[in-house]
Amino acid sequence: MSDTGRLRRFEGAALRGVWRYEAAQFTRYWKPQTFGALFEPAFMLLAFGYGVGSLVAAVAGISYRDFVATGVVGTAALFLSVFPAMFNGYTRRVFQHTYDAVLAAPVDLHELLAGETVWTAARAGVFGSAPLLVGMVFGLDPAPGMLLVPFIVFATAFGLSLFGAWTAARVASINSLDYVITGVVTPLMLVAGTYFPMSSLPGWAQVAAHANPVFHCVELVRHAVFGFRPLADLGHLAGIAAFAAVAWTLALRTLRRKLIA
Amino acid sequence: MGHNVTSVTQQTNALALRGVVKRFGDRAAVDGLDLTVERGVCLGLLGPNGAGKSTTMRLLTGQAVADEGAIEVLGFPVPRESKRARAAMGVVPQQDNLDEELTVRENLEVFAHLYRVPRGGRAAAVARAVARARLTGRERTRVGDLSGGMRRRLLIARGLVHDPALVLLDEPTVGLDPQVRAELWGLIDGLRAAGTTVLMSTHYIEEAERLADDCAVMARGRVIARGAPSDLVARHAGKQAIEHHGPPARLAEVERIAHAAGLPTRRTGPSVTVLRAEELPPSALEALGADGFVRRPTLEDVFVILTGERVE
Ligand SMILES: Nc1ncnc2c1ncn2[C@@H]1O[C@H](COP(=O)(O)OP(=O)(O)OP(=O)(O)O)[C@@H](O)[C@H]1O
Ligand SMILES: [Mg+2]
Numbered sequence: 001m002s003d004t005g006r007l008r009r010f011e012g013a014a015l016r017g018v019w020r021y022e023a024a025q026f027t028r029y030w031k032p033q034t035f036g037a038l039f040e041p042a043f044m045l046l047a048f049g050y051g052v053g054s055l056v057a058a059v060a061g062i063s064y065r066d067f068v069a070t071g072v073v074g075t076a077a078l079f080l081s082v083f084p085a086m087f088n089g090y091t092r093r094v095f096q097h098t099y100d101a102v103l104a105a106p107v108d109l110h111e112l113l114a115g116e117t118v119w120t121a122a123r124a125g126v127f128g129s130a131p132l133l134v135g136m137v138f139g140l141d142p143a144p145g146m147l148l149v150p151f152i153v154f155a156t157a158f159g160l161s162l163f164g165a166w167t168a169a170r171v172a173s174i175n176s177l178d179y180v181i182t183g184v185v186t187p188l189m190l191v192a193g194t195y196f197p198m199s200s201l202p203g204w205a206q207v208a209a210h211a212n213p214v215f216h217c218v219e220l221v222r223h224a225v226f227g228f229r230p231l232a233d234l235g236h237l238a239g240i241a242a243f244a245a246v247a248w249t250l251a252l253r254t255l256r257r258k259l260i261a
Numbered sequence: 262m263g264h265n266v267t268s269v270t271q272q273t274n275a276l277a278l279r280g281v282v283k284r285f286g287d288r289a290a291v292d293g294l295d296l297t298v299e300r301g302v303c304l305g306l307l308g309p310n311g312a313g314k315s316t317t318m319r320l321l322t323g324q325a326v327a328d329e330g331a332i333e334v335l336g337f338p339v340p341r342e343s344k345r346a347r348a349a350m351g352v353v354p355q356q357d358n359l360d361e362e363l364t365v366r367e368n369l370e371v372f373a374h375l376y377r378v379p380r381g382g383r384a385a386a387v388a389r390a391v392a393r394a395r396l397t398g399r400e401r402t403r404v405g406d407l408s409g410g411m412r413r414r415l416l417i418a419r420g421l422v423h424d425p426a427l428v429l430l431d432e433p434t435v436g437l438d439p440q441v442r443a444e445l446w447g448l449i450d451g452l453r454a455a456g457t458t459v460l461m462s463t464h465y466i467e468e469a470e471r472l473a474d475d476c477a478v479m480a481r482g483r484v485i486a487r488g489a490p491s492d493l494v495a496r497h498a499g500k501q502a503i504e505h506h507g508p509p510a511r512l513a514e515v516e517r518i519a520h521a522a523g524l525p526t527r528r529t530g531p532s533v534t535v536l537r538a539e540e541l542p543p544s545a546l547e548a549l550g551a552d553g554f555v556r557r558p559t560l561e562d563v564f565v566i567l568t569g570e571r572v573e
Binding site: 013014016017018020021024025028096097098100101102103104105106107108259260261 | 285319322323324325326344345347348352354356357358359360361362363367370371372374375376377
């Protein structure tokens, strides 16, 4: 009687229903979110770009200010995906039982997960590219490759959002998410070449970073702005895709266990 | 042949469960459940806490997957074609799962989408639901700011937003004051009048007596009695009940006499009721004394006899 053997289909009507819910939520939160998306990187740039930038002139051939302006995009991709996925995921599963309501409608779990993840990733793609705009205000030179940045952030945020959904499905209490934030999210942010170059990290950390989609994201964003390196960039895309594939499997499996008894 | 059986089922039954077993660990929440509900019928599902009523509802929506047995909902095998069944089914859960941050209208609009109400009919469907929930003028209120009764009405209206052919109501009036309950009864009665099939679990026997065409009494995961409320009363509680009040020793004596005559009794606080009292032999009747109060047996009596549980 298990439904695991069934061919998984994604129906447009189901996805649109999930997006309608997200859109209703978004009308509540777009103002503070826009504020955060613009001012957070502005503060980061001011603090790091001018603060640390006065000590360090250039990193890996680019000015430290430009290094940070591109690095912050990675942080934004991380924060804008992991946090909403974790906290919405937990609230909707445990506090409000929203998932129970949605799954009683003609929406299957994989559609619910895909719909939420696409939404979160798309929003991250838009807001997560804001640091580049802010960077341009502070003197970063525009480049055509920047137009690809929203897509790079989308892909990165897709996997990270699934990772957040997976942790939210696993934890028994919302407080346990603090462990994930300190133990996983913070290292993901730092071991990614965001604020300092990877070469300043020990060798093992440089190797471990290859499992970190934020690292691949930051590399891709820098290459998009300062010049692509096709072979290396294909590798980074593959890294992002692999992370997303693993996170999809884990999130779907764990949610199924929790929501469909 | 199997095909024939299915097509006949499709025409007459909204629900069919055969030999359904659902275990959680080594405990069976549903344990060999057989239940069919004809189209257009309002079936009351009665049973004590933990009887498996909510689990049965979740099996019907594919939110729980049976370990054994076969389930068909509106002609669709579940869970294989559960999505098509869900599209034509409305669900009002035991536990409120409205979105508190969103307004009344937003909650309804989201579910009109989720239930695939066509674009052209959505606004009308939402307006109908608002009226059904009697929340006209409150469309822009956050659900978190509604009273308990309003929330419950909205929860029911949300489950009906797509005019489903089948509605699952899991304890729709639990925890509400009598006036709100009476209002909801009107709403549910309206569904029945419109020909919607209703599966309604409840602890309130009066609710089943008022609304249900047919009742199934569940205990320990299976149906132990089935029939129209009046039939169940006639079959299990007879025609007459005699209620005796008195101190514990007196009640014990009444019970002893009734049991010696092979008749069931029921204790409620300071009284004991002898059921099927019309079958009492004259000697026993005499032994019981004349202080008894004769009344008609109720569905509540049946419930207590069958399940050994108290009711609210
Ligand atoms: N997800 C679950 N995991 C483990 N046990 C469960 C789960 N869901 C239900 N049960 C158990 O299955 C049994 C039947 O529960 P169910 O909720 O179906 O009963 P019910 O008839 O709806 O009761 P109530 O009147 O209290 O709502 C109970 O013993 C319950 O503890
Ligand atoms: Mg229940």
